[in-house]
Amino acid sequence: MKLNLQRRKASPHAFAILFCLAVLTALPAGAQTDADQLALGKKLFMQGAVPACSACHTLKDAGANGAIGPVLDELKPDAQRIAKALRNGIGQMPSYAGSLSEAQILALAQYVSRASSAAN
Secondary structure, eight states, X not given: OOOOOOOOOXXXXXXXXXXXXXXXXXXXXXXXXXXXXXXXXXXXXXIISSSOGGGTOEEGGGTEXXXXXXXXXXXXXXXXXXXXXXXXXXTTBOOOTTTSOHHHHHXXXXXXXXXXXXXX
């Protein structure tokens, strides 16, 4: 009995499909895309956080004209700074650690950071 041990070339399409499957299975369950994160962050900024960020802060992308907190378009804080302020509170701003999940805090921080950096 003779075995045929010749290697067959895999098609590029088969490789691409296997690669995509590997990437998809490596993502954690419920993983959100960047666009989903930004949309959630904007929603939280406008109305999801209590009190709403838009009541105190100005952020052009959100159409917010709050006059109590800093103008975020001018401050241009990074996401890490925003997340820290959301968790701990800062000045007159309360902590949101008891009312927002960590995922919501990160989405909100990412949104504000991106939106304020994009401001002219």
